[in-house]
Amino acid sequence: MSISPLRSSLTRADVILLFIAAGLIGWLYMALWAPDSTALEVEIWSRGQRVQTLSLAENHRIEVTGALGVSLIEIKDAQVRFVDSPCSNKLCVHSGWQRHAGETTACLPNQVSVRILGRDRRYDAINF
């Protein structure tokens, strides 16, 4: 069965389709790149122990004692970051604000890590 007649130029349906597709993709950008509302809590670990679990909804500044000294962690506007840490490379500080469920930042020298929890636990990745 062939589609006849063979159309040689854009039809109205083509144009409508292109607009709908572009609109849906635009909407997806807005929906998927917005801050994650399923991120609920922050878990703070130090030297292998869970130190605190805090709500992302409230603003906090917490001092956590790690292997080297005190790391300063800030929770603000449903985001979390390392403000300062007694490590030399400051990778944890440079990784900036984290806002999505499942995200983790850590200061490995100080053995302090911060993990955002969502409604359900997800995997970081699956390898096989």
Add this chain to the structure above:
Amino acid sequence: MHLIPTREDHRIAWLTALAVAIHLIEATLPSPLPGVKPGLANVITIVVLMRFGWNSAAWVSLLRVLVSGLLLGTFLSPTFALSLGGALCSVAVLWLATRTLRPCFSAMGYSVLAALAHMLGQFTLAYTLFIPHPGLLHLLPVMLTAALLFGVVSGILAQTMLNGLAKAPA
């Protein structure tokens, strides 16, 4: 058992060979993101769809994935699963678009539909089977944007090819 290939079988085989050649050439091109590539073999699927109908297009599309998988050595690997999932999804969408709607699209419309369906099918499979991480969802709009752009490019190529074929003697 003796099978007698029909004229249509020969035609499907030739067109599949053409699509496989395009697929193989494209497989050597580097890609910035896994799963994103121009998908120029889609041009052949669309041309076949417009000239010979959905049945031939489905055969060419699925055989192309199978043969390319065998030749590239990805047969039954995750790559192959993603490729097959995408092809099945795009063939299904083309079926819906040609059988249930009135034929209102040109090559451009079918090409864009097929490209988007391919990407969505592939992405859904990757997300559910291989990497069920919410971070992957951030890539979806980027990948669909690429699919839309490449769908438009394939549509233009398919229409150009169809115009050339219309002038050539059958």
